[in-house]
Amino acid sequence: MPSGWSLIRLGTILVYLFMFAPVAVVVLLSFNSSQFGSFPMEGVSFRWFVELWNNDAIVRAFQTSLVLGALTSVISTTLGVLGSLAMVRYSFPGKNLIATALIAPILVPEVVLAVALLLFLGALGQPKSFVLLLAGHVIFTLPFVVLVVQARLVGVRREYEEAAMSLGAGPVQTFFQVTLPLILPAVLAGGLFAFTISFDDITGTLFWKPGGVETVPTQIFAMLRNSISPEINALGTVMIVMTVALPLLGAAAARRLSRGRGGG
Amino acid sequence: MTEATTHAVTLQKVVKRYGDFTAVHQTDLGIEDGSFLTLLGPSGCGKTTTLRMIAGLTSITEGDILIKGTRVNDLPIHKRNLGIVFQNYALFPHKTVQENVAFGLKYRKVSADEARRRVGEALELVQLPQTADRFPSQLSGGQQQRIALARAIVIQPDVLLLDEPLSALDANLREDMRVELKRIQHSLGITTVFVTHDQSEALAMSDRIVVMSAGHVEQVGSPEEVYNRPSSEFVARFLGASNILEARIVSADRTGAKVETQGLGTFQAAIDQDETRRFAEGQKVKLSIRAEKLALTATGKGAAEVASGDAPDIARFDGRVTTVDYQGQVARYFLEAGGHQLQAINTIDEHPLSEGEAVSVGVRARDVVVLPQ
Numbered sequence: 001m002p003s004g005w006s007l008i009r010l011g012t013i014l015v016y017l018f019m020f021a022p023v024a025v026v027v028l029l030s031f032n033s034s035q036f037g038s039f040p041m042e043g044v045s046f047r048w049f050v051e052l053w054n055n056d057a058i059v060r061a062f063q064t065s066l067v068l069g070a071l072t073s074v075i076s077t078t079l080g081v082l083g084s085l086a087m088v089r090y091s092f093p094g095k096n097l098i099a100t101a102l103i104a105p106i107l108v109p110e111v112v113l114a115v116a117l118l119l120f121l122g123a124l125g126q127p128k129s130f131v132l133l134l135a136g137h138v139i140f141t142l143p144f145v146v147l148v149v150q151a152r153l154v155g156v157r158r159e160y161e162e163a164a165m166s167l168g169a170g171p172v173q174t175f176f177q178v179t180l181p182l183i184l185p186a187v188l189a190g191g192l193f194a195f196t197i198s199f200d201d202i203t204g205t206l207f208w209k210p211g212g213v214e215t216v217p218t219q220i221f222a223m224l225r226n227s228i229s230p231e232i233n234a235l236g237t238v239m240i241v242m243t244v245a246l247p248l249l250g251a252a253a254a255r256r257l258s259r260g261r262g263g264g
Numbered sequence: 265m266t267e268a269t270t271h272a273v274t275l276q277k278v279v280k281r282y283g284d285f286t287a288v289h290q291t292d293l294g295i296e297d298g299s300f301l302t303l304l305g306p307s308g309c310g311k312t313t314t315l316r317m318i319a320g321l322t323s324i325t326e327g328d329i330l331i332k333g334t335r336v337n338d339l340p341i342h343k344r345n346l347g348i349v350f351q352n353y354a355l356f357p358h359k360t361v362q363e364n365v366a367f368g369l370k371y372r373k374v375s376a377d378e379a380r381r382r383v384g385e386a387l388e389l390v391q392l393p394q395t396a397d398r399f400p401s402q403l404s405g406g407q408q409q410r411i412a413l414a415r416a417i418v419i420q421p422d423v424l425l426l427d428e429p430l431s432a433l434d435a436n437l438r439e440d441m442r443v444e445l446k447r448i449q450h451s452l453g454i455t456t457v458f459v460t461h462d463q464s465e466a467l468a469m470s471d472r473i474v475v476m477s478a479g480h481v482e483q484v485g486s487p488e489e490v491y492n493r494p495s496s497e498f499v500a501r502f503l504g505a506s507n508i509l510e511a512r513i514v515s516a517d518r519t520g521a522k523v524e525t526q527g528l529g530t531f532q533a534a535i536d537q538d539e540t541r542r543f544a545e546g547q548k549v550k551l552s553i554r555a556e557k558l559a560l561t562a563t564g565k566g567a568a569e570v571a572s573g574d575a576p577d578i579a580r581f582d583g584r585v586t587t588v589d590y591q592g593q594v595a596r597y598f599l600e601a602g603g604h605q606l607q608a609i610n611t612i613d614e615h616p617l618s619e620g621e622a623v624s625v626g627v628r629a630r631d632v633v634v635l636p637q
Contacts (some may be wrong), residue, residue, distance in 0.1 A: 157352065157354065159350045159352060159354035160354050160356060162319075162321055162341070162348070162350070162354070163348065163350060163354040163355075163356075163415075164356070164367065165340075165341045165342045166319065166321075166341055166342070166344075166346055166347070166348040166416075167342075167367050167368030167371065167415070167416075167419060168342050168343075168345075168368050168370075168371030168372060168419065169342055169367070169370075169371055170340075170342050171342075173371070174342075177367075178356055181358045182357070182358065
């Protein structure tokens with residue numbers, strides 16, 4: 001007779017299996033030497049990773065995704081930090097409205113957001129471009145940065161800034177000398193969020209990307225339409241490694257940073 | 265203006281309003297160069313707002329603030345050359361002690377050698393020269409407080425502003441820091457404005473005390489003046505333990521006033537000569553008598569004997585001890601006398617009085633303060 005606890009344990013294991021088994025399958029199959037991406041595996045090989053490397057379209061998509069992700073991250077983080085400062089440190093008319101508008105992109109379904117931006121661009125008579133794609137990603141990732149940075153900024157007491165100013169530092173010097181170092185972990189986290197969200201976004205990207213430009217997710221999507229190539233498994237594995245490893249690296253760096261200041 | 269030259273800080277008709285709420289009502293105040301001034305009052309009395317207006321951290325609604333004779337209303341905080349110590353120290357957690365203390369010197373065209381020397385001197389002054397390479401989180405609360413002070417004085421500010429700097433420390437440390445702070449202030453001769461809600465800090469450290477309540481200045485004076493000659497019921501109640509009694513003026517002349525209270529009879533009360541004309545016969549007033557100024561004697565010894573030894577300015581009435589709060593060196597007695605609840609703090613001679621004991625209460629004329637209504 002199994003006890004309540006072992007039932008819960010069993011349930012938990014099943015849920016985790018349900019969530020992670022498909023991912024594990026993709027990773028496993030990416031090392032399969034067979035022509036067909038299915039079980040049983042015939043042998044272990046890195047040939048699909050090599051083919052990936054030799055596939056121009058994929059390498060180009062990868063470059064596009066990296067550049068797009070990096071630019072999105074930098075722009076979103078900069079705007080997000082400025083927006084958070086305004087929201088937390090200043091009061092002005094219409095603040096609540098702006099606060100809602102900043103977070104809204106998370107609440108609006110992505111498809112709606114994608115179509116809206118496209119229509120807006122059409123109204124302006126502009127063609128689709130990389131800049132539009134970038135703008136879309138910035139709009140979509142900004143709320144994450146704002147939420148993370150705001151939460152941290154609320155915890156940074158105003159007195160640190162007041163102390164810096166009383167000692168003669170102007171507002172800009174105070175920001176770079178005191179505020180930014182104190183919110184840096186959140187800024188880095190926000191930047192990583194923005195990068196990973198941009199890196200594996202597909203819905204908006206499909207609407208916004210100009211012809212001929214592919215990101216990794218849209219490239220995979222396009223390849224899937226023809227056949228399920230084992231290359232896709234390899235590409236999936238690379239993406240998983242990137243989106244998991246990057247935040248982990250970031251967390252490790254943040255921990256190192258705070259250890260450097262001798263936490264006690 | 266001659267006044268501005270002897271005053272390091274001058275507040276002229278300063279008002280602070282937040283919408284309909286007035287945080288600080290029209291205030292005039294001069295802070296003498298090199299003196300230690302305390303803004304004392306309960307929370308919400310406007311003392312911190314006043315400090316923040318001097319600092320430039322809060323804008324003023326009306327009036328002018330002058331520092332060293334110059335109007336600073338529109339001068340942003342980072343150009344005012346002030347040293348501020350905050351309640352929670354606000355040391356930069358990501359910088360070492362050395363970097364914290366040197367922070368203000370970066371903006372003052374001080375050479376690296378000069379900066380190192382001055383930081384060393386400041387750390388020496390607060391008796392923590394060995395902590396330069398540590399981070400604030402590696403220091404105790406008291407040490408952090410000293411570093412915060414060093415950081416504020418190393419820039420040689422025109423005025424040192426202290427916002428409840430001792431309230432985060434535990435009781436013993438607080439008393440040590442009190443002495444320490446006063447020593448440093450004295451040796452530097454720096455004009456200091458100190459904000460506190462703790463009357464004993466205010467009495468121990470200040471040259472002058474400004475007692476505030478609900479955005480008003482209640483009284484300005486030396487610690488002794490404020491303690492012994494409170495100008496309002498609020499001040500009398502806020503500093504020390506006071507008995508407040510309703511009374512009526514029987515007569516008032518140059519030598520003093522005679523007042524009558526229901527149940528306790530008549531007293532002589534000392535009033536300042538220039539105050540004489542403020543009191544008219546039959547006027548209702550309040551009296552303030554410090555708890556430690558009521559001298560209790562057990563009546564068992566013989567009331568007549570007690571009274572016969574009295575100086576002529578001592579008034580007496582009978583009472584009964586209801587509660588004894590024994591504190592070792594002294595005892596606080598709650599008594600019932602003539603229908604009034606009174607408290608008295610007396611030093612203990614061998615044994616404290618006991619509950620229910622009948623006592624004779626003596627009070628000197630000069631200890632009876634007549635408060636204006």
